Amino acid sequence: MAKTEPFEDHPDKYEDWFTRNKCTFESELKAIKTLLPDGQGLEIGVGSGIFSAPLGIKKGIEPAANMRKIAQGRGITVVGAVAEAIPFADSHFDFALMVTTICFLDSLEVALKETYRIIKPNGSLIVGIVDRNSPLGESYVKHRNESLFYKIATFYSTDDVISNMKKAGFCEFSFAQTIFHSLHDIKEVEPVNQGYGKGSFVVIKAIKQAI
Secondary structure (H helix, E strand, C coil): CCCCHHHHHCHHHHHHHHHHCHHHHHHHHHHHHHHCCCCCEEEECCCCCCCHHHHCCCEEECCCHHHHHHHHHCCCEEECCCCCCCCCCCCCEEEEEEECCHHHCCCHHHHHHHHHHHEEEEEEEEEEEECCCCHHHHHHHHCHHHCCCHHHCCCCCHHHHHHHHHHHCEEEEEEEEECCCCHHHCCCCCCCEECCCCCCEEEEEEEECCC
8 A cells, every 4th residue: 555644644844845955955856867868757756746847757656646736736747656556558668767765665576567667678767765774864764753754664775776676677777876964964965976885865777678
């Protein structure tokens, strides 16, 4: 069952986080842009469209109705659906994007298989996560019961995600990382570096091999 309750009940608080943490948000956007390809994309778990809109992604799926309304207001075509059952044909998109989505999935394995299915050969999946093993990830885990949203989340390390993506058939990985300070200390946009293991926000890109 999709974990939608806090997003249905508190869309305003979700949006407010990005307003209050503007430099963190812009750092994450910057990191995603370094690995985002051209073409027709789908954001899986598009939420309010806070990422898709500035990234120019016009389609998304989202199970929470109140979040869909906000995303539609940002000019995004949104279908009510979950990542484990994506209502699009095989090999339909050039790429798919998931940003802090996998921690709310019922089945990461099924969702990745579905995502693989709807991406074209030589297309790519881009996943943005807060690494469980990073300072921010460890803080989120420690204080998860104090958060409206993360109390229902399952956190993954970057290595966990890589392993699961490989099982789904993805290959040719590349990485970008940012958020090198605590959220309270970020007063300007953070740098984006290649690789992972130092930044708390990690972007993972992998390719669906052509058959």
